[in-house]
Structures are given as C-alpha cells and as structure tokens.
Amino acid sequence: MAIAVGDRIPDVTLTTMTSEGPKPVETGEVLGSGKVVLFAVPGAFTPTCSDYHLPGFVVRADDLRAKGVTTVACVSVNDAFVMGAWGSSQGVGDSVVLLADGNADFAKAMGLELDGSGFGMGTRSQRYAAVIEDGVVTHLAVEPKSGLDVSSADAILAVL
Secondary structure (H helix, E strand, O other): OOOOOOOOOOEEEEEEEOOOOOEEEHHHHHOOOOOEEEEEEEEOHHHHHHHHHHHHHHHOEEEHOOOOOEEEEEEEOOOOOHHHHHHHHHHHOOOEEEEEEEOOOOHEEEEEEOHHHHHHOOEEEEEEEEEEOOEEEEEEEEOOOOOOOOHHHHHHHHHH
C-alpha cells in the first residue's frame, strides 16, 4: 500500500555523496524535520529526469525556500556515485539534496516502487513529489503516467 497524506515517512538508510565519498543517511534525519519537498525520479540521467524534473527544482529552489521549505531532496534508485555524478553534471550544488536508494528500499517502504524490468531497469521508484512537515506527508502527487505534470517544481509551488 502506498504512503498517504497523514502518514509518517518510513525511516530507511539511504546514501548521499559527500566530498569524502558516500555517506549513509537516515531518512528520518534528512527528511524528518521542518518543511521538506521530496521528489522521486525513476533514474538519474534519464531524459525527463535530467531535462526537466531535477532542473526545475534546482531553478526554483529559492522560490521553494521563500515558501518555508527547509530542504529540497531528490531520491532515485541509483547508487551514490551515479547520484553524485548526476548532481555535478546538472550543477545542483547545495540547492537539492541527492539521495541514493540503491536497493529501492525507500521506494518499497513508501509503496511507490515501479517494475521497470520491461525496460531493463529493474525495480525503480515511481515519479512523485511530496511535501513533508516534521516527518508527516502533507501533500503527495504521484504521476499517473509517464510525463511531468503533478510532481514538477511549479506544481509543488502551486500547493505551498
């Protein structure tokens, strides 16, 4: 069953890339306090994710913070090295925290995993965006199909 508005985010260990290398982080720590915008992509370096989804949040990060957002985070079923390279290639800097969910543990815990085996991608995450306040989901927008309508930075700004 997918996570819903009013549910607490699951506490799962993810990985983020630092200047010292990959670092494990608990979702409860990175996503559990303040007003957080979390968006998930099916894969780093994939066309919609690289051309629109991540860049939209990078460009609009200051607008999100102006609405009280303390953290903007992106999670993908990739390893920390891929997420680090993707962040570098996209000029993310400190605007978005990139979280690697290499084994899809978080995607599964959220109930938002996607079977991408038909495309040779294995288990991935559905594309979605959530607003999380002090660890509780207050808004969840899961893309119903391929595309980027309800989970874009502009769509999230409209609900804040």
